[in-house]
Amino acid sequence: MMRFYYGSGSPFSWRVQLALEEKKLPYEPVLLSFSKGEHKSPEHLARSPHGRVPALSDGGLNLYESSAIVEYLDERYPTPPLMPADPAARALVRIEELECLLYLAEAFRAVARQAFFTPPEQRDAAALEAARADVRSQIERLEARAAARRGRFVAGGELSRADFTWLPFVEIAARAGVELDRARTPWLVDWRETMRARPSYDRSYPPHWRA
Numbered sequence: 001m002m003r004f005y006y007g008s009g010s011p012f013s014w015r016v017q018l019a020l021e022e023k024k025l026p027y028e029p030v031l032l033s034f035s036k037g038e039h040k041s042p043e044h045l046a047r048s049p050h051g052r053v054p055a056l057s058d059g060g061l062n063l064y065e066s067s068a069i070v071e072y073l074d075e076r077y078p079t080p081p082l083m084p085a086d087p088a089a090r091a092l093v094r095i096e097e098l099e100c101l102l103y104l105a106e107a108f109r110a111v112a113r114q115a116f117f118t119p120p121e122q123r124d125a126a127a128l129e130a131a132r133a134d135v136r137s138q139i140e141r142l143e144a145r146a147a148a149r150r151g152r153f154v155a156g157g158e159l160s161r162a163d164f165t166w167l168p169f170v171e172i173a174a175r176a177g178v179e180l181d182r183a184r185t186p187w188l189v190d191w192r193e194t195m196r197a198r199p200s201y202d203r204s205y206p207p208h209w210r211a
């Protein structure tokens with residue numbers, strides 16, 4: 001059986017787990033504790049040399065980097081597909097993934113540094129608000145692109161990898177103070193409801209967020 005190594009609340013991990021769940025693949029989730037440094041253990045470094053999550057073992061194959069893992073899962077287990085068939089539509093999915101992984105994720109790093117990794121009394125309120133504004137602007141740009149496509153999903157009419165890439169970041173941004181707002185991001189509010197209603201969402205929801 002496949003083994004999926006992840007961290008609770010890690011958006012990179014969550015996008016892989018959503019793919020595993022959507023494909024209804026059997027796998028064993030292995031939760032690594034950041035606070036105990038389990039992601040830096042020799043065992044984990046052997047499968048993920050930067051000491052990051054997620055990682056996936058499938059038989060003798062060890063994979064790391066969430067994009068490589070999602071692509072592997074889609075090619076190795078093609079049903080249901082997470083990519084459209086049409087080349088132009090596939091390019092759009094990849095653009096949306098890169099928008100999220102390069103630009104939104106980079107902007108979010110500054111929010112996370114303040115909101116999650118700095119004790120409240122040591123936070124720089126101005127830096128946190130500036131970082132949140134940056135993330136909010138990336139999310140509003142997603143709203144504009146997606147709404148203009150007039151489909152139900154991020155890249156248009158078909159559910160794709162792009163939805164499972166953006167969803168965890170939209171959720172973690174909300175927990176860090178950048179909540180969706182129906183007045184400014186109506187398309188995304190509806191999309192998030194659609195995505196939250198999928199069984200894959202509940203089955204992969206970060207365990208430490210349930211408390």
Ligand SMILES: N[C@@H](CCC(=O)N[C@@H](CS)C(=O)NCC(=O)O)C(=O)O
Nearest residue numbers: 010011012051052053054065066067
């Ligand atoms: N490019 C990597 C990023 C993975 C990543 O940054 N994971 C974070 C958790 S969200 C992590 O493991 N951080 C621990 C560390 O960097 O020490 C991917 O897509 O898998």
